Amino acid sequence: MIDDIREKFLPRFLASARERLARAARLVAEGDTAAPSIASDLHTIAGEASIMGLHEIAAMARDAERAARVVGGIDDAHILVAVDRLARQLDELAPVRRS
Amino acid sequence: MIALRRKQVLIVDDSALVLDMMRAALDAAGFDVLVANDLAQLDEHRRHHRPDLVLMDVQMPEAFGDDIAMVLRAAREVEAPIYLLSTLDERELERRAADAEIDGFIPKQIGAEAIVARVQAIIGSAGAPG
Numbered sequence: 001m002i003d004d005i006r007e008k009f010l011p012r013f014l015a016s017a018r019e020r021l022a023r024a025a026r027l028v029a030e031g032d033t034a035a036p037s038i039a040s041d042l043h044t045i046a047g048e049a050s051i052m053g054l055h056e057i058a059a060m061a062r063d064a065e066r067a068a069r070v071v072g073g074i075d076d077a078h079i080l081v082a083v084d085r086l087a088r089q090l091d092e093l094a095p096v097r098r099s
Numbered sequence: 100m101i102a103l104r105r106k107q108v109l110i111v112d113d114s115a116l117v118l119d120m121m122r123a124a125l126d127a128a129g130f131d132v133l134v135a136n137d138l139a140q141l142d143e144h145r146r147h148h149r150p151d152l153v154l155m156d157v158q159m160p161e162a163f164g165d166d167i168a169m170v171l172r173a174a175r176e177v178e179a180p181i182y183l184l185s186t187l188d189e190r191e192l193e194r195r196a197a198d199a200e201i202d203g204f205i206p207k208q209i210g211a212e213a214i215v216a217r218v219q220a221i222i223g224s225a226g227a228p229g
Contacts, residue, residue, distance in 0.1 A: 002212040040158075058207075058208060
């Protein structure tokens, strides 16, 4: 039963997570002022992936969230690498169809 | 014939996806589920329902879930057990639950299936005579 539920919600999770990661990547350029927004998006991805049972993605999102919450300024390079790794992990789960 | 009331779980979380998936999982396990996406919905449910269990996210845009839970518990506005449901580190969740003087926590990391099992362990799975 839970597998059916997971299957049903997976496309919605993927679409939402990709949108949040794209926004996080854009916001990194804005520097420290954007850190709370980036952390919030990554936190949401971690929570949703956890509920879905996607443990690896959840752990990666939590690591990236921690990088965004570093006191004294965000580590742009670390976050961008983490966001890119997350995006590739999502693609492994379900490749994006490109026309 | 005695009508059985399904045990009712109220989930508070700012993620619509988490709410929808947990509603589906708990509903499939025989629970009646209320969801609140923000404080206004929580207040609405609090005034009109008496859930058997409240699951509360911690990091939400309007307030921290443990702060909300502490207020609800201190004002005796919710008598049901209140558990934090979050991806935060377990030690932090344990501390926040203790500080808020609520009943405990469930890590989101265990996934929907195990969360349903924890809910069953906390309030039981059978309906109570209504």
